[in-house]
Amino acid sequence: MPAGWHHGASRVTTSLTDIAPPPVPEKGLDVWFVGSRSALFWLALKSGFWTVLTLGFYRFWMKTRLRRWYWSSIRPGGHPLEYVGDPWEKLLGFFIAVVILTFYIGIVNLLLMFVSFSLFQSSFVGYSASFLGVIPVWFYAQYRARRYVLARTRWRGVRFGLEKGAWGYAWRALVHWLITICSLGLLWPRMTFWLEKYKTDRTYFGSAKLVQGGRWPMLYRAAIPFAVAVLMSGLIVVWLVWLDPLIPNSANPFGDIFSELESAEEFGFALFGWDRPMRLLLLIPASVLLIYGAVHYRFVTKRILADHKHSDGVRLHSSLNGLRVSMIYVLGTTIAYSILVVGLLAIVLLVFGLLGPEAFLDEQLGMGDPLGDFPKWLAIGIIAVSYLSLFLFWGVLHHVFVTFPLMRHMALTLSLHNVAGLAQVSQRARDEFAEAEGFAEALDLGAAI
């Protein structure tokens, strides 16, 4: 809690006669994080359970409740953020998006398939065009969702906000991606920087405008681990394929290795003929390093960018630790998966115990169908419920072991320096935003929270 106030008042005053001196501006604010893992687990489990029971309709409430919880955990200067989004407006937004997108997706897909089959005699062109066509809408939806979430976030009673500009973001994102792909990824930091700058420069806290400072080359240092990982993988591949080939005396070393890797049965035999196949194990540390490099880039760029964000009289500072974040990712995902696998095994054993081992044997031999005696709807029902429960459980575990520690680390490592400017901030008008994050919801974006 903020200290430094004078708390001698036992006398109640509803009107003040003497004008007090202006409060002394705070020097800086740390961000606290108060939520506990078990509280989150029960909230996620409870709301996920309702989501399954209502065939997915409760997901708007689930999302709202989880966001309220996460937001209220994050407390810059001891005062929680507040999420004021409403599940009903999300539902409305979803309906609006469905009305608009059904016509787009249904009719456009049909026409694309028609053209694809008529002119190219294959479905591939149609599917690709259909996928490419959704990409701009995807960026558009991403920006709109961010605008909605910021507009429904408050701190100390003051709203955040994002200016309009979703189509501007969509075409910029497309161009940046094109440049990045054409430069074989070398200009990726440039894209990261400019897209973040576009969003940050349109972000407000009350009347205060946020500015993204810095230059894009500063992000290259975040890419070092990934570059090292790529270089290392490249060297290993060159060594195994050309310098000291796995398959001695082959005319087309690369093609041969891949064709043998493709057919798993031959692969087992082929290994014996290969030259020191244990060298393939080197690819394991290389891929671990690649994953680390990717996570490191994603989060360390966030740190560098945060350090260069400021508003009039307020500066942000982040001391996020890339290694720590990668550990959270890897460990969290591993823990969540392990628990899921143990749970699955328990279910399989249960079925084994109930139906007996013969059911599995028959299934393997193609002699019988363990669900064959059940009415079809019951079998489908059981499969659907297991599928949805699995989905639910995975979501809950992901929240508890990945999202929670990530949010906590990001919150705790963030601080506001020089907050004198806060006293000048005043409220901004409400951003009505009828369609909420309906497009993002319909296109399955931002599934995390």
Added chain:
Amino acid sequence: MTTPPNLPEASDGLSGNGRVYSGLNSSYFDGDAPVSHAVTLLVDNVAQVLEIGLPGSAQPGVRWPVDEIRQLDDTAGSEGVILRWTGDPLARLHLADPDLLRHLPHLNRRAPPKGRGRLAAWALAAVAGVAIQIGILVPLLADRLATFVPPAGERALGEATFEQIREALADTGLPPLNTCDNEDGLAALEAMLTGLGVERGTEDAVKVFVLDHEMVNAFALPGGYVVFFRGMIDAAISPNEIAAVMAHEVGHVENRDPTRHALRSAGSIGILGLLFGDFAGGAAVLFLTEQLISASYSQGAESGADEYAYVALEDAEVSPAALGDMFERLRDKYGDTDGIVSHFVSHPTLTSRIDRSRAVVREGAQYGDIISADDWDALKAVCD
């Protein structure tokens, strides 16, 4: 909590029925500036208001009616609560002392959702939009476009779908389901096609395959693919029944039903994926496969294919009742819902279709068999 016990009641005459609570560590936000205000708290039992005094601030205090104060839901952390007043959407009181809460009777009362009419209107629009799209617009467009797909495109579509079905029916990890290729058996099928007067020898001609699977079914795919399952041939007791089913499937091909169906599902699947989201995205894929296998056409398309079959059978001097015989045997054997569901068996108006096929039989006409007994034996052994 580090707060001291309740402070003594106010004795300064401000309110005789007031009760003072500690404002220590609590703060008030006025919803305009992000500045924390220290507070003094008093519950007035007579006026039923919470008086929030703001010492050290230029603003006067505020009075919140106790029954209009709500607590924020789903707040993390165990210390303190955040209160709001329904009359002011922005102001917040961060309360450290939970003792005060017992004076606030409706902390968790919810407001009815705003704009219910609008919500209902859009919900209706969404449902209607999807229904119109899947029920009317997509079929209409698909029917129109199906006639414009060039034969080469149809063949490619049929070929791709045929491969998908063969892979879906094979067990995982095994090569696609075999087609039966006994030469005498295929020659018998060829004779049957010629007997039915189906165009042969051109690129657009109907192509017939037999899949080695016990399912009792047959289906048509775009580009003139007619596919029988071995189970269908095993279930028939005369070649005329196979000829009747073949004529029916050729009828679908002639009417371009499979192409329409493929275009329709291309339009509809995307919409279903959109509706269910990642929550059940996988289900949409399952649905697609299910649709491919048990391709069920509209009632109109089925009777259209039946009519085509009656004429073809009549011209081949085979009794159209063979189609009804085949349907009847399938229905008696498998019932309407149980076992392996073929689109013949599951069709609700099967009985009327059986009756119809018998009604078109001409009185006193001489009907024969479509192929010789030897050919029929060869056809039965097509998968051996």
